[in-house]
Amino acid sequence: MTTLWDTTGSAVVKELAAQRRTGGAVMSGVALTLVVVADESRVTEAEQAASAAAEVHPCRLLIVVRRQIEAPVPRLDAEVLVGGRLGPGEAVVMRMYGRLGLHAESVVLPLLAADAPVVTWWHEAPPDQIARDPLGVIADRRITDASMAADPVAALRVRAEDYAPGDTDLAWTRSTPWRATLASTLDSVSGRRGEPVRVIGGQVEGDPENASARLVAGWLSSRCGCDIQVVAGARVPGPSGIDSVELHLDQDEEVRLQDDRKGGAVIAQPFRPEAVVALPDRSLGELVGEELRRLDSDEPYSEALESVTGTTGLSDRPACRDHVWFDPMRPDQTVEPTNGSGEVDGGSATARPAPTVPDVPGDTDEIALSGEHDSPADDSDEQPAVSGRRAPAKKAARK
């Protein structure tokens, strides 16, 4: 592991390459790059989840922590790990201070695994408009988590407003076990009948403010073509937000799933005894792992989201976003680009950021200088390049 203090993006790229060379067992077969955008207070949690997911899906892990956007001098600290704390693969944890946070892509872009999909996961409040975060614009798949918001249902609405194919939400991922059980329960009804099943109504009992519960109800409504709502139940539901689901079927039949509070659910269906299935709570890492399994757009999610929020045509929207410049220091000036057109970075003079990105002259790009010949003296020509311009010299602390 190497920690680079007050460093540059090029130094990080070089360090990663150096670690790959000296690390011995270089992991081949990197299938994707996972960019995690986390809040300083949640970094550890995000690191654990991301490395658990990386064990299942080999990926390059880039964790971006933006701090003190108001800091006068931009600064980048980076930790480069190959086969260490963050799992078997390559990982870089970057802390970005000052206005560098608004240009995080300048550090991240050269670190992406070549020609592999990019997944960005916000383990913090995501931007209302994903297009405002360049790390979302470069991603093929974007993972948010509505249940982290104070008002998860409002957060779902924001996600629907902003939706583009390739967006997904961990509140939806959390609903998979419930949905799988519901689907297999109806399988067994139709298997017994030997003919199709129709759902004519039903309800989800649980917490109407829970995003996962709402999405399950929305999914049922969209699949069954009838209105299924979340109603507050007598019991306080568990973390899934769902206490029970009841479906009214044709031929006067009914199925019911009830959370048994012991990590399972009881299934009641006609002509069958009650059965218990396991519905274990899954860790954050498992949820992210499920998201990494598929990288194409998730139509059932967009349909459930439409049904929850009353929006339409989500899956017809273009999958690509254009970056919309947004300066959190001057939020008043960026109201107009909500239509998503035009106002890209630097497009409007008023929103132009103060030129405080590291002002390293072009001729000190270490990769251009020394990338071709891997002389052992690499460090020596990099030292003056960085320390010559600005006071705190790069200190490489190797463990």
Place this chain on the structure above:
Amino acid sequence: MPTNPLRDPRDRRLPRVPEPCALVVFGITGDLARKKLLPAVYDLANRGLLPTNFALLGFARRDWGDVEFSELARSAAREHARTPWREEVWERLANSVRFIQGSFDDDNAFDELAENLAELEGSHGIGGNAAFYLSIPPAMFPTVLKQMQRTGMAESTPDRWRRVVVEKPFGTDLASSRELNALVDSVFTADDVFRIDHYLGKETVQNLLALRFANTLFEPIWNGNHVDSVQITMAEDVGIGGRAGFYEKTGAARDVLQNHLLQLLALTAMEEPVEFSAEEIRTEKLKVLRAVSVPEDKERFAVRGQYEQGWLAGQRATGYRQEEGVSEDSTTETYAAVRLGVETRRWAGVPFYLRTGKRLPRRVTEIALVFKRAPHLPFAPTDTEELGHNQLVIRVQPDEGVTLKFGSKVPGSVMEVRDVAMDFLYGEQFTEASPEAYERLLLDVLLGDATLFPRNAEVEASWAVIDPLEEYWAATTPQPYRAGEWGPRAADAMLEAEGRQWRRP
């Protein structure tokens, strides 16, 4: 009109879950059941892949109650499960576990089993569907199958399915496998018989189909114009363990060559199936197996070996004839290597070298395609002295993945070309996620998906390849090799005769 409105082909998060059913395991106290089947059932449950109404019935001679059985099943599952242990998952499963005590010729025990099944149909809602897993020696098959026929357990009706799972060995030669097939087919219909070859459940083997048929890169060179030879190796470092009785009668060729290696050969050599379905894949595999030719000169191209004492992994290993339960003048082989041909337009003239053995230096299974040398090399002969054949290696186990070996310039001021290997590591990263072979195969049985199961025509075609070899070998003594070396000298001579050599896996 979809039968279930909640099923959406685009919704690939929802797993394929079998219909409500029961799994009946004969020989539940055996090694395989404890180490593989029970953990696989737990792992399936843990992944949410078992139906909501599911029952597990164990049948064995041991005098046990449900409680003792449940305790054994729990410890076996816990010890060998690949997914994290969740007590609540096991508890759900344990509720539907039953044990039936009896010997296989005991009519009462089978009546009890039938009653239990009928009762579970109602109480556990399994809907009459059941899969019977015969984890018992083949000698017991007739007894058990007749019992099932007598009690009417084996009949599939439109309302319910009944399937049977058979483990290898599927007979000991063509005649006995025909007999066995006839017997099984007389009780179950052919579509309800699942023959488990656990190698086919391995991810890499399935990945071989993806590698070949999902890419444009490999198929154009996947033929005799570019391939010089194919080597398929399955090596084990262990000896025969406590299975002397079984092994003395079987030997390496019947134990491994007939099933695993020939199946790997079939998947390597087969033409593209019309679609990725059980029927089409089996059709193509069968075509290849029927096209396999056995060498004329068996003395040179069909080698048997038997290990003698030696050193392996820093430990002394006893010779085969000194193993407990093996006769001192045993002529059973623990190593077999053979040169086969595949008489099709694609493969004519390309030798397929198959080898398997016990007490070899390491445990490894791989398929290596060795390519022809470039027809012309514009370099000086000294520059390419160390350049070998290009190779594409599919590593089945361990380190599941693919290796591509090709020539590359040695850094420096002179032109020198040497072999380098490019690795794609598949298993290491996916070990936790990818299901164990038995898990996958059990699930397929319950789903009724026969893609990964050889059908009886394939088994018979495989025996047709092995029988002439066994016939020739019957009059010979296996060549000795030291435990811990890569087989007898004669196996090396077999390749040297054609100017080739074994790849060291």
